Amino acid sequence: MVANKGRVFSGARPTGRQHLGNYLGAIQNYVALQDEYECIYCIVDLHALTTMETTHDLVENTYEMALDWLAAGIRPEETIVFIQSNVPQVTELHTILSMVVSLGKLTDLPTFKEKARQQPHNINYGLVGYPVLMTADIVLYKAGFVPVGIDQAPHIEFAREMVRSFNHRYGVDVLIEPQMKSTDVPKVLGTDGVNKMSKSLDNHIELAATPEETLKRVMTMVTDPQRKRRDDPGDPDVCNVFSLHKVFSSSDEVDMINMECRCAGIGCVDCKKLFARNLNAHLEPFRARRAELASDPDHIWDVLEEGAKRARQIAEETMVEVRAAIGLP
Ligand code: SF4
Numbered sequence: 001m002v003a004n005k006g007r008v009f010s011g012a013r014p015t016g017r018q019h020l021g022n023y024l025g026a027i028q029n030y031v032a033l034q035d036e037y038e039c040i041y042c043i044v045d046l047h048a049l050t051t052m053e054t055t056h057d058l059v060e061n062t063y064e065m066a067l068d069w070l071a072a073g074i075r076p077e078e079t080i081v082f083i084q085s086n087v088p089q090v091t092e093l094h095t096i097l098s099m100v101v102s103l104g105k106l107t108d109l110p111t112f113k114e115k116a117r118q119q120p121h122n123i124n125y126g127l128v129g130y131p132v133l134m135t136a137d138i139v140l141y142k143a144g145f146v147p148v149g150i151d152q153a154p155h156i157e158f159a160r161e162m163v164r165s166f167n168h169r170y171g172v173d174v175l176i177e178p179q180m181k182s183t184d185v186p187k188v189l190g191t192d193g194v195n196k197m198s199k200s201l202d203n204h205i206e207l208a209a210t211p212e213e214t215l216k217r218v219m220t221m222v223t224d225p226q227r228k229r230r231d232d233p234g235d236p237d238v239c240n241v242f243s244l245h246k247v248f249s250s251s252d253e254v255d256m257i258n259m260e261c262r263c264a265g266i267g268c269v270d271c272k273k274l275f276a277r278n279l280n281a282h283l284e285p286f287r288a289r290r291a292e293l294a295s296d297p298d299h300i301w302d303v304l305e306e307g308a309k310r311a312r313q314i315a316e317e318t319m320v321e322v323r324a325a326i327g328l329p
Contacts, residue, residue: 008037008181009143011044011084011134016061018068019204020279021188021197024247029147029183031073039079040141040311041069043304046084046091047133050126051119066300068207071290082307084137089315093136096322098129100165106131109158135159138178140315145181156180172325174318193222193240208290211280218276223268224261234261234268241268241275248278 010030018027033039043062049055062083074081084090106112106128115130116123126133138146138159146156160177167173187196190203197204205217221241227234236242236258245254253274260266293300 004038005036006038006144007040007142008033008145008147009040009042009138009141009178010147011042011047011137012065013048014043014045014058014062014065014083015199016057016064017206017208018065018072019197019199019206020244021190021204022068023072023207024186024188025149027069027072027074030069033147034073034075034079037145040143041074041079041081042084042137042311043082044084044137046126047130050124050130051115051122053122062304063297063300064208066304067290067293070300070303071286071293072207076303076307080307080310081303082311083304086304086308087140087311087315089312089319090133090136090140092319093140093322094129094133096326097136097139097162097166098132100169101132101162103128109154111155131155131158132162135162139163139175140318141311142176142314142318143178144176146178147181147183149183153180153182170325170327172321174321174325189240189243191217191221191240193225205279207283207286211276214280214283215273215276218272218279219269221272223271227268230267231264233264236261241272244279245271245275248282249275250278253278 010026012022012026015022030039030041043065045058045062048058052058066081069081070076109131112128112130115127119127134155135158146159148156156178157180163175163177166175189195190197190201191205192201192203195201195203205214209217218241223241224234224236224239226232226238239261242254242257242261245257249257257266257271257274261271
């Protein structure tokens, strides 16, 4: 039951099957927010185009991601779940907002500079306007809150500035300044124990993997690099397996590992097997629900279409006000 403290908007790129990093960093929070807020969750396929080399797996990745979201507990009866490009009003608002921000400001943003460094062969116009489209996403639905980690704070501040510029230029208060809903986004490291978990680095553990695949993946995890042999004492504080034990294992098990690792009482192989077992047990209901949902793919597309229908309605109401505020004929 939604306590309705306001409206939350969040978007994520269609990255296909979700992994543990997505789960702990975003999906769990998405699910929890539904209890208190009216939530709108968007699969931002247009944003994805700014960095994609090819679109051949866009449909499949969208489907797989939506499937994971629903299996994890996003409730489409309450929450609006939809695909960004299915609401064309967002591109209209993007164009309109692009007139109230200077080009210099956009090209000065650290995120743009970073992207430009990452893909010097493809510094496209969409990449420059990315924060404008992001602002359009949020304000189109008059979302009061955007759940983001502290590192995303400048983006929300940027969106707020753009809203103020629009309202000031046209002498209205049509658009709402979104608030950042500060979220403690844990940095989940990949199996390499060094980099953030990511599909592109192939250091991820998929939520939808089978228990056997999960165990195999867990067994490749890098542990305390100083612990070379079974009888070397280890340091759980520098071990990624231990960090994840803290999330998925009982407090007794965590205490036991914390003690036994330091005196070589437990080996990494057994420690990882225990982690894989607990992770698989945790994900069992998710996987069962996912299999059930996957037996009817049309249902997933229907959910997305229904979500888009509801989103378009809100979007069009905002655009009627926006067009009137500007004085478009
Ligand atoms: S025993 Fe466990 S916590 Fe200790 S280093 Fe090995 S995997 Fe990490």
